[in-house]
Amino acid sequence: MFGVGWMVTNINVLKRTVEKIAKASFQKSKDPLDSAIFYLAMKKKMVLWGLFRLVYVCLCKEVYDRSAFET
DSSP states (O other): OTTHHHHOOOHHHHHHHHHHHHHHHHHHHOOHHHHHHHHHHTTOHHHHHHHHHHHHHHHHHHHHHHHHHHO
């Protein structure tokens, strides 16, 4: 994987490839940290922020739902 940047001569193909890798790495584990390096390399901080917010909101909702049933 380290030589992909040198083999691809078209920048648009490289961007699409890295974006697919980032998307696949997030979908595999549902952890934004796994795809963070790819999104930061593409200067897509807002996409990364959205992934963190999505995961955090889901975790908070799960914790609140669980605590509501315990009381």
